[in-house]
Amino acid sequence: xxxxxxAARCECGPEFVTGVQIVGEYDGVLYHECMQxxxxxxxxxxxxxxxxxxxxxxxxxxx
Numbered sequence: 001x002x003x004x005x006x007a008a009r010c011e012c013g014p015e016f017v018t019g020v021q022i023v024g025e026y027d028g029v030l031y032h033e034c035m036q037x038x039x040x041x042x043x044x045x046x047x048x049x050x051x052x053x054x055x056x057x058x059x060x061x062x063x
Contacts, residue, residue, distance in 0.1 A: 012036040019043070022057060030054045 010016075016036040019029030031054040033040045040058045044050035 010034045010037050010039045020057070022053075025053050025057075026050060031058050 012034050016034045017032055018035055020031050020033050020040075021028060022030050029043055030050065031040055031043050042051050042054055042058055044054065
């Protein structure tokens with residue numbers, strides 16, 4: 001399965017985008033996040049099990 005590329009999800013630039021790994025959930029990058037504006041987006045296409053694993057983290061809001 002080919003991961004969905006981290007296309008323009010925010011306007012901050014690629015230097016602020018990082019892949020997030022959650023130990024115990026998935027061995028590798030589970031989703032992407034902009035470290036400047038804190039926007040998160042799925043790495044994996046909807047319908048994949050990886051997308052399902054990432055959903056609760058991507059949808060979580062920052063306190």
